[in-house]
Amino acid sequence: MTIDDTMKALHAFADQLLGSDGSGHGMDHVERVEANAQHMLAETPDADELTVRAAALLHDCYDDKLFDDVPAARQRVVNELNRVGIDETRIQAIMLAIDTMSYHYSLDHPDVQLSLEGQLVQDADRLDAIGAIGIARAFTYGGAKNRPLYSKQGPRSELTGANYRQGSDTINHFYEKLLLLADKMNTPAAKKTATERTTYMRGFLDQFSAEVRGER
Numbered sequence: 001m002t003i004d005d006t007m008k009a010l011h012a013f014a015d016q017l018l019g020s021d022g023s024g025h026g027m028d029h030v031e032r033v034e035a036n037a038q039h040m041l042a043e044t045p046d047a048d049e050l051t052v053r054a055a056a057l058l059h060d061c062y063d064d065k066l067f068d069d070v071p072a073a074r075q076r077v078v079n080e081l082n083r084v085g086i087d088e089t090r091i092q093a094i095m096l097a098i099d100t101m102s103y104h105y106s107l108d109h110p111d112v113q114l115s116l117e118g119q120l121v122q123d124a125d126r127l128d129a130i131g132a133i134g135i136a137r138a139f140t141y142g143g144a145k146n147r148p149l150y151s152k153q154g155p156r157s158e159l160t161g162a163n164y165r166q167g168s169d170t171i172n173h174f175y176e177k178l179l180l181l182a183d184k185m186n187t188p189a190a191k192k193t194a195t196e197r198t199t200y201m202r203g204f205l206d207q208f209s210a211e212v213r214g215e216r
Helices: 005-017 027-041 048-057 070-083 088-100 102-110 116-125 131-144 170-176 178-184 190-213
Strands: none
Touching: 005 027, 005 048, 005 070, 027 048, 027 116, 027 190, 048 070, 048 088, 048 116, 070 088, 088 116, 116 131, 116 190, 131 170, 170 178, 170 190, 178 190
16 A cells, blocks of 8 residues: 555545534644645655654544543554554554644643654644634634633733643633744744744734724
């Protein structure tokens, strides 16, 4: 089976799990993350292509935001990787990349060293969280979770894995996380794109704040 054949099978698997998602983590997001990862692969010849592309495609298939029984969902992904014939060493590398790439994980494990493949997938995912698409996804997720657009309460000064998803409105989410991602990118290409997208978000937030105050 070629890499493209394997990815086609994994795409169908992911679509079964995420195809109806309305929180900003559906297949459109997954496909953009895979595309981002492929762009970075072109500049990172030492990275394993199949590991990167598979991890990018499957990274939300057992996310605790989306699945109540995470261990069962994770095992389902392992079973699918076995089913499509991926070797055990790569399966371990794919699962390690997914397990360690999330922002939630990094809050409690700030010193974790991602694999090269994990760095690429993390950058690819984080790029889709910022810029114009990031703005749209932030409000989509906030709406899905019944979060207010904004509040008089400012952003929290300290986030942990325990409080990360508790009590934040959508605008505060930009200040607590999204505006910080550019400085946390692993690769030069991702840093450049992230800086540009962060500038765009800051312009949006300035306009949003001015409209809330009735100034524009």
